Amino acid sequence: MDLLDVLPDFDLKPHTHLLHSLDKNNVSVSQLVALAPTEIARICPLPPRDVDRLVRDIVKALQQDLLRGVKRKRKNTADTPGGRQPEATGTKVNEQTGVSTSDLNFDRALNEGIRPGHITEVVGESRTGKTTFALGLLLSVQLAPPVGLGKAGIFITSEGPLNTKRLNQMLSSYADVLPEQRPSLDRVHTITVTDLEAQEHILRYQLPVAISRYNVGLVVLDSVTANFRAEYGTRTAAQLADRAAQLTNLGNTLRQLAIEHDIAVVVTNQVSDRFDDSKHLFRSSPAATSSPAASLQNLPPAVAERRQETQSLDHQQRFFTGWGDDKGNTQHEQLKTPALGLAWANQISARIVLKMESERQEYAGGSVWKDKNPSRTFAVVFAPWAPTTKPPIRYEIAAQGIVSITAPEKRVGASKVTDGEHAELLDEALWATDEDDEFP
Numbered sequence: 357m358d359l360l361d362v363l364p365d366f367d368l369k370p371h372t373h374l375l376h377s378l379d380k381n382n383v384s385v386s387q388l389v390a391l392a393p394t395e396i397a398r399i400c401p402l403p404p405r406d407v408d409r410l411v412r413d414i415v416k417a418l419q420q421d422l423l424r425g426v427k428r429k430r431k432n433t434a435d436t437p438g439g440r441q442p443e444a445t446g447t448k449v450n451e452q453t454g455v456s457t458s459d460l461n462f463d464r465a466l467n468e469g470i471r472p473g474h475i476t477e478v479v480g481e482s483r484t485g486k487t488t489f490a491l492g493l494l495l496s497v498q499l500a501p502p503v504g505l506g507k508a509g510i511f512i513t514s515e516g517p518l519n520t521k522r523l524n525q526m527l528s529s530y531a532d533v534l535p536e537q538r539p540s541l542d543r544v545h546t547i548t549v550t551d552l553e554a555q556e557h558i559l560r561y562q563l564p565v566a567i568s569r570y571n572v573g574l575v576v577l578d579s580v581t582a583n584f585r586a587e588y589g590t591r592t593a594a595q596l597a598d599r600a601a602q603l604t605n606l607g608n609t610l611r612q613l614a615i616e617h618d619i620a621v622v623v624t625n626q627v628s629d630r631f632d633d634s635k636h637l638f639r640s641s642p643a644a645t646s647s648p649a650a651s652l653q654n655l656p657p658a659v660a661e662r663r664q665e666t667q668s669l670d671h672q673q674r675f676f677t678g679w680g681d682d683k684g685n686t687q688h689e690q691l692k693t694p695a696l697g698l699a700w701a702n703q704i705s706a707r708i709v710l711k712m713e714s715e716r717q718e719y720a721g722g723s724v725w726k727d728k729n730p731s732r733t734f735a736v737v738f739a740p741w742a743p744t745t746k747p748p749i750r751y752e753i754a755a756q757g758i759v760s761i762t763a764p765e766k767r768v769g770a771s772k773v774t775d776g777e778h779a780e781l782l783d784e785a786l787w788a789t790d791e792d793d794e795f796p
Contacts, residue, residue, distance in 0.1 A: 358384050358608060363417050371410045377402055382601050388414055454741075455574055455620050456496045456503045457489070458529075461749050461760035462734060466708075467742040472505070472573065472620045474740070475610050475703065477580075479625040479678065479694045480710030484732055485751075485758045486624040489710065490576045491523050492757035493622060495530065497574040498539040505620075507573025508543035510566060512558070514582040518546040529756035545570055552583045552602065559609050567617050575613065579624040580606070581695045600699040607703025623704070630679070630693040676701060678709030678737040706739035710758075711748070734760070 357379040359366060368375065377400040378388075388396060393408040400407075454469030463469050470476050470493060478486050494509035511518050523541060530538050545566065549555040566572065588599045614621045674680035679692045694701065694709075701707070711733045733748035751760045 357382075358605065359414070361608065361612070363414070363421060366414070366417050371406070371413070374400075374402055374406055374410055382598075384601075384604065385414060389418070453502060455493055455505060456499070458492055458496050458757065459751075459760050462751075465734070465736050465742065465745045465749060466739070468502075470574075470620045470622060471706075471739075471741050472618050473614050474705035475607065475614060475621045475623065476706040476708065476739075477623050477625050477694070477704045478708045478710065479627060481627050481692065481712055483730075484710035484712050485753045486710060487519070487578055488522070488526075488753055489708075489758050490578055490622055490624060491519070491526060493574055493620075494523070494544050494576060495527060495539040497620070498543050499533075500537055505573035507619075508545065508570045509574040509576065510563070510570070510572050511544060511546040512549060512555075512563075512575065512577045513546065514549050514555070514577075515579055517548060518544075525755055526757050543570075545572075549583065552587055555583055556605070556609075559606070559613070563613065564617070567613070567619060572617070572619060574620045574622065575610075577610070577621070577623040579626060580700070581626040584696060585626075599696075603696060603699045603703060607700070611703070625700075626695045627692045628695050630691045673698075676707070676738055678707060678711075678735065706742070707737040709735050709737050711735075732758075734758070 357375065359368075359375075362385045378396075381400050383396060383399065388411050393411050394404050396402070396411075397404040397407045454466070454471045456463055456469045457466065478489055480486050490511070494511060497504045497507055497509050500506045520541065523544065527539060527541065533539075547558060547562075549558055563575065567575070584599060584602070588595050610621050610623070613619065673693065677693045694707070712730050713733065732751050732753070734751050735745040735748040736742050737744060749760050751758050753759075
């Protein structure tokens with residue numbers, strides 16, 4: 357149970373008889389707040405009245421903690437000259453905005469780089485340069501603001517040792533930087549994690565000490581997928597639930613580190629194959645109908661089917677996975693999705709997708725295929741500080757890292773509807789219900 361992680365000062369004495377059962381059933385604070393006390397009591401099981409008392413105390417403690425944070429923010433604002441926020445003075449107190457990618461086009465797409473205080477995921481197939489991209493950040497974070505943070509980096513690897521030969525090759529591209537400002541391998545620290553137990557121990561206990569000791573501004577986890585795939589090979593319901601809980605704990609730990617130490621956290625992720633859309637399943641299977649099915653009965657069949665399809669995960673995942681949103685892509689490229697599913701996608705702040713698109717050449721009687729003329733693209737799928745990248749930026753893997761090979765192009769912000777398929781979501785007829793007549 358993560359109660360003391362969320363509320364370190366919470367008084368456990370009145371509720372000690374509940375903790376063992378809650379911890380045994382992996383009940384988190386978010387579940388205690390979101391679910392009904394009777395549901396928690398049924399899962400554990402525990403007396404509903406005692407659970408209700410615990411939930412009320414937790415909610416009260418969360419509200420008080422939030423209020424203390426607001427007061428601290430107001431106090432810090434009042435301590436600035438004139439009692440105004442830094443933006444109101446017309447000058448920027450802190451010029452740094454993020455960790456540069458060392459490429460102008462990528463930095464523009466990211467609105468000045470990777471931001472501290474957030475978890476940023478870099479996802480892609482093999483040979484797209486995910487690790488190379490992360491290694492470049494380990495060097496650029498050492499540069500003085502506003503390009504970097506002037507701090508060291510930590511590389512946590514689960515797929516083999518740090519490639520120091522490649523890192524040294526990339527370091528040679530900083531030869532024109534003044535010696536006292538030039539990045540150094542001495543400020544890149546690394547550790548290997550072989551399983552989830554070792555990974556959790558390092559992230560919870562060793563990493564916070566290392567961040568303070570070495571003045572770290574960037575932590576890279578390469579990759580987040582390897583240990584989970586090794587320990588959760590099968591897909592039973594119990595294992596999927598356990599994996600989702602582990603991913604939530606990992607996300608909470610990394611997010612807490614990013615916020616408390618004001619560091620940038622970058623994780624690399626692999627991809628999984630995705631089968632073709634399942635429209636035929638929704639048309640033929642009544643089990644696929646969601647709970648508001650009754651409201652669909654009075655709609656024309658075409659409208660009901662279209663609404664049901666747009667509300668399905670198969671349709672919506674194109675907007676946050678990075679695959680499927682572009683109609684111009686080949687079918688082969690669309691059938692990919694980031695590993696670890698929606699449980700992990702809910703833990704990250706930003707997702708960057710690196711794709712390798714290529715022509716497919718058939719030979720040997722059609723039984724063997726090979727890639728021809730591969731081209732790689734970079735795109736921001738979602739981020740709280742940057743819009744979706746449209747169109748994607750083409751790049752190549754060079755000695756100094758991944759480098760864009762296109763001129764800056766005009767991109768469309770995420771809030772502007774330019775695709776006809778997306779624009780139809782604004783059609784009022786698609787979302788009309790019987791209640792509209794009762795409550796005009």
